[in-house]
Amino acid sequence: xxxxxxxxxxxxxxxxxxxxxxxxxxxxxxxxxLRVKSDKEYAALLLSMTQQTEKQEAADYVSTVSKSxxxxxxQTEALGRVMRSHADDLNSGPxxxxxxxxxxxxxxxxxxxxxxxxxxxxxxxxxxxxxxKLKATYRQLSRDANNAKEKYREALAKGREAERARExxxxxxxxxxxxxxxxxxxxxxxxxxxxxxxxxxxxxxLDALQRMQEDMTLALRSILEEYCEISSLLTEEIVKxxxxxxxxxxxxxxxxEYQHFIDAYRSPEAPEPSVEFDTxxxxxxxxxxxxxxxxxxxxxxxxxAMLSSATEELSLTQQNLRTKEALADDLDSKIQTSQQSAExxxxxxxxxxxxxxxxxxxxxxxxxxxxxxxxxSQKALLDAKMAAAASSPPPPPPPPALPYEDxxxxxxxxxxxKERSSRFDTLRHSLAGMIRSxxxxxxxxxxxxxxxxxxxxxxxxxxxxxxxxxxxxxxxxLLRQQGDFLVRESHGKPGEYVLSVFSDEQRRHFIIQYADSxxxxxxxxxxxxxxxxxxxxSTKQVITKKxxxxxxxxxxxxxxxxxxxxxxxxxxxxGKGNFGxxxxxxxxxxxxxxxxxxxxxxxxxxxxxxxxxxxxxLKQYDHPNIVKLIGVCTQRQPIYIVMELVPGGDxxxxxxxxxxxxxxKQLVRFxxxxxxxxxxxxxxxxxxxxxxxxxxxxxxGSVLKISDFGMSRQEDDGVYSSSxxxxxxxxxxxxxxxxxxxxxxxxxxxxxxxxxWETFSLGVCPYPGMTNQQAREQVEKGYRMACxxxxxxxxxxxxxxxxxxxxxxxxxxxxxxxDLAAIKKK
Numbered sequence: 001x002x003x004x005x006x007x008x009x010x011x012x013x014x015x016x017x018x019x020x021x022x023x024x025x026x027x028x029x030x031x032x033x034l035r036v037k038s039d040k041e042y043a044a045l046l047l048s049m050t051q052q053t054e055k056q057e058a059a060d061y062v063s064t065v066s067k068s069x070x071x072x073x074x075q076t077e078a079l080g081r082v083m084r085s086h087a088d089d090l091n092s093g094p095x096x097x098x099x100x101x102x103x104x105x106x107x108x109x110x111x112x113x114x115x116x117x118x119x120x121x122x123x124x125x126x127x128x129x130x131x132x133k134l135k136a137t138y139r140q141l142s143r144d145a146n147n148a149k150e151k152y153r154e155a156l157a158k159g160r161e162a163e164r165a166r167e168x169x170x171x172x173x174x175x176x177x178x179x180x181x182x183x184x185x186x187x188x189x190x191x192x193x194x195x196x197x198x199x200x201x202x203x204x205x206l207d208a209l210q211r212m213q214e215d216m217t218l219a220l221r222s223i224l225e226e227y228c229e230i231s232s233l234l235t236e237e238i239v240k241x242x243x244x245x246x247x248x249x250x251x252x253x254x255x256x257e258y259q260h261f262i263d264a265y266r267s268p269e270a271p272e273p274s275v276e277f278d279t280x281x282x283x284x285x286x287x288x289x290x291x292x293x294x295x296x297x298x299x300x301x302x303x304x305a306m307l308s309s310a311t312e313e314l315s316l317t318q319q320n321l322r323t324k325e326a327l328a329d330d331l332d333s334k335i336q337t338s339q340q341s342a343e344x345x346x347x348x349x350x351x352x353x354x355x356x357x358x359x360x361x362x363x364x365x366x367x368x369x370x371x372x373x374x375x376x377s378q379k380a381l382l383d384a385k386m387a388a389a390a391s392s393p394p395p396p397p398p399p400p401a402l403p404y405e406d407x408x409x410x411x412x413x414x415x416x417x418k419e420r421s422s423r424f425d426t427l428r429h430s431l432a433g434m435i436r437s438x439x440x441x442x443x444x445x446x447x448x449x450x451x452x453x454x455x456x457x458x459x460x461x462x463x464x465x466x467x468x469x470x471x472x473x474x475x476x477x478l479l480r481q482q483g484d485f486l487v488r489e490s491h492g493k494p495g496e497y498v499l500s501v502f503s504d505e506q507r508r509h510f511i512i513q514y515a516d517s518x519x520x521x522x523x524x525x526x527x528x529x530x531x532x533x534x535x536x537x538s539t540k541q542v543i544t545k546k547x548x549x550x551x552x553x554x555x556x557x558x559x560x561x562x563x564x565x566x567x568x569x570x571x572x573x574x575g576k577g578n579f580g581x582x583x584x585x586x587x588x589x590x591x592x593x594x595x596x597x598x599x600x601x602x603x604x605x606x607x608x609x610x611x612x613x614x615x616x617x618l619k620q621y622d623h624p625n626i627v628k629l630i631g632v633c634t635q636r637q638p639i640y641i642v643m644e645l646v647p648g649g650d651x652x653x654x655x656x657x658x659x660x661x662x663x664x665k666q667l668v669r670f671x672x673x674x675x676x677x678x679x680x681x682x683x684x685x686x687x688x689x690x691x692x693x694x695x696x697x698x699x700x701g702s703v704l705k706i707s708d709f710g711m712s713r714q715e716d717d718g719v720y721s722s723s724x725x726x727x728x729x730x731x732x733x734x735x736x737x738x739x740x741x742x743x744x745x746x747x748x749x750x751x752x753x754x755x756x757w758e759t760f761s762l763g764v765c766p767y768p769g770m771t772n773q774q775a776r777e778q779v780e781k782g783y784r785m786a787c788x789x790x791x792x793x794x795x796x797x798x799x800x801x802x803x804x805x806x807x808x809x810x811x812x813x814x815x816x817x818x819d820l821a822a823i824k825k826k
Contacts, residue, residue, distance in 0.1 A: 002207055003209055003262070004202070004204065004206040004207035005203065006266050007262065007265055007266040007493065008198075008203065008267045010266075013114070014112070019109075022102065023105065028098060029099065032094060034353060035090065035231075039084075040084065040695075044086060046750070050158075090230055091650075094227040098220075100351065101220060104216070104356060105216055108216070111360060115363050118203065118367075119202060119205060119363075122193070127190045127193055127275055130186055130190075131187065131275070138183055138800050142176060144176070151165050152166055155179075168792055169696075173298060174397075177299050177397065178295045178299055181294055185382070187291070188377050188381050189374040189377065190275040191377075192373050192374040192378075196370035200366060200369065200370065201366050212352075212356065215355055216352065221254070242507040277290040284779065293382065297395070297396050298397050300394040303382065312492070313375055314379055317368055317372050317492075321368040324361060324364050324365045324368060325365055327361055328365055330364055331357060331361060332358055334354070334574070339351065346565065347411040364561055375620070395496060395671060399760055433573055457530075459530075463533075464557060464784060465485065465556065466488070466529075467637075469488065469494070469636065470488050475488050475507075475610060478555050481552075482552065483503065483552020483553050485551045485553070485555065488500060494601060497511075498511055499512060499521075499543065501551065508546070508549055510547075512529060520532065521536075521542050521543050521544055536550075537551045561629070561631045563630075563631035563642060564635055565591065565633045565635065567631075568586070568587060568588070568596060568640060570586060574595065579610070580607075580638065581598050582597050584645065594642050594644065595634075595644065596637070596641065596643075597611075597641040597643065598640055599639040599641075601637045615629055618783040620711060621680070625680070625703070625705055625706060626680060627646060627707040628680070629641070629642075646699045646707070647699065648697065648700075650694055650762055651693045651694070651696035652692075652694040652758065655758070655759065655762050655763035663735075667790070668824045669702070669704075671759055671795065671820050672820045674706065675707040675753065675757060675813055677704070678813040678816075679747060679813035681706070681748075682813045682814070688751070689748070690708060690732070690751075691706070691732065691754075691755055692732045692754065692758070693755055695707055696755070703819075730773075731754065731765075731772060732755075732766070733747070733750070734749075735780065736747070738776060745813065747807065749802050749810045750802055750803060750810065752813070752816065760793075760795065761789075764788075784800065787799075788818055792823065794826075795820070798816065798819060798823075
């Protein structure tokens, strides 16, 4: 009997259980607080009575110590001292530990909700969302392939442009076959993911939660036991009450605590639907095999790339898994040692935060194991196919079904068909030769590219085609034409270098091998990377024989924004950001003070990409109310983003520190500045997604600047869709973004209304007294925050317009800027 086995579908029940337990703990805390207060008051009264004994001698005072007046005096004085001592002990002991337990209990609930959300979101993505997208694309590509086939038939019948029609058919078929392979691999991974989720990941999280719950139950028991011990030196009547309380406390058994709850919420034994290949996808295809990898001339290269990618991702996952396992084992060992050396049972409360960290580590390990199993299953499928195909070259794809040869009106004679086919094959081989020999196409113009490559004796960082540690996705965006290439440092493996090339409508990535002090791909080795690249560029030797990739056009880095690490001197630490530390710095060229955001070297590649996304967005903007980008340092790790130094610090701290000095007119000026900056972003189709006082800066002359674009997105249609609530600032986020993941400039307007409320409340947290969930529920019911005390009525009306439930009813930022500027003039 346990959470992992019996409560797989009882998430809401578990949340109710934790809420109920938190309420119970708060009740216990209130009880103990009142007990401490009453004991202190009682002790003070008793000691006062003993000092006034002579005055009270004639009074008709009646107490339980009335058997003997002299004993009453001595016992009352002793009892007063004991009560005062015990009240202090209760306050510093059980009550203090109970408050710690409540905080830990709240954190456990929060962590469980977050981990459960991650688990369910990931499982849904792998087993449903991703498959549905692939199926939709599969159907579309099937239709495209059929259309291309029909056009090819028509071209054959008409005797015109048959070669071009065949080429289009091959391309459409290649896309279909490659997507088919992706779909088969996704199915393989989805099955594994579903199995890992059902058998390991979800039960592991629930079992870990149960262990934490049991540990907290044991901690509560130890607190109440200590409470009993401290409060036991009282009168006989109270001792009797204490014995009954102690007997009740002894009934607490962590192992039996949740048996009734488990029985009430036991999950039904219903089998989960298995992930299977949707055979309806094959109805319009030329007999593609279900659940099989296609290996032919159209898919051979992509399969090899998939295998390399899966191998690399599996290796990174296994490396991360080993690191997490080692951390978890080390923390577990420390907890066990602390438990053995604990002098009192109540000390176990102090270990709960460490146990919570261990729970989160174990969850991360389990999640990585699931990813490892999924990737391993996909790699095994690819390995098996590639091993089976290793002994022979890839076959051509099956030809399209052609009209009957005796249909003279449609096709003509068999001889004509053979003649056309021969001409098509000759043309295709000719084109292939031209692609593999770019000098044949470019002629003397090829030599102009040699001038772009600097001498191979210059360091790698000085080569114009070396882009440093830019993300893979950004590198792919820079590669647009046949033969475009650049070199970058790998995000996943710092210190390893990658050649990225655009070839045959694909973006290919080749790891530069390093062994025996030589750099190479598969042929001749060179002592430096510049020498290796210049060799392949000047001789047009293919990177690998299998790929046939040739380097034609070096992609030069944008020097406007590129800085070397040596160009910036780091100074005092200003604070910590989402991805690393933020320092005050100095530009060496002109001694300009700057702010330098650093990125931790051990962050996963996807977080490093998010870190650099802020710089990619800020490159495009120049506005007095938007913080300015100076440059990025990506030549080596750690990566820097260098920005203008805004001396006033963040707006939220500024409001709280200067609240006694700020006048209403100055607050309105801040509001106008923020609106102007956001109107500029709106005109650029940029969605900030995290507009708040904490993410604005106060510059010289009290100019407000919008900052922190880590969550920002730039979309052509001004709308960005997302799913999941991880790290979303709920109290600042519009209802449609919370409910449907739909972000737009209109959702930024909602956040701007919250920023206005923060401004005129001088830094008060929005929805005071409410949790995130309570605030969200109240907003859905129509609640809106009241007007702050310092806020003019006209400004509050602006807030209310920003908080319209329907996004289309909210004003544009250009309107807000105009209206607030008019209010400022009054």
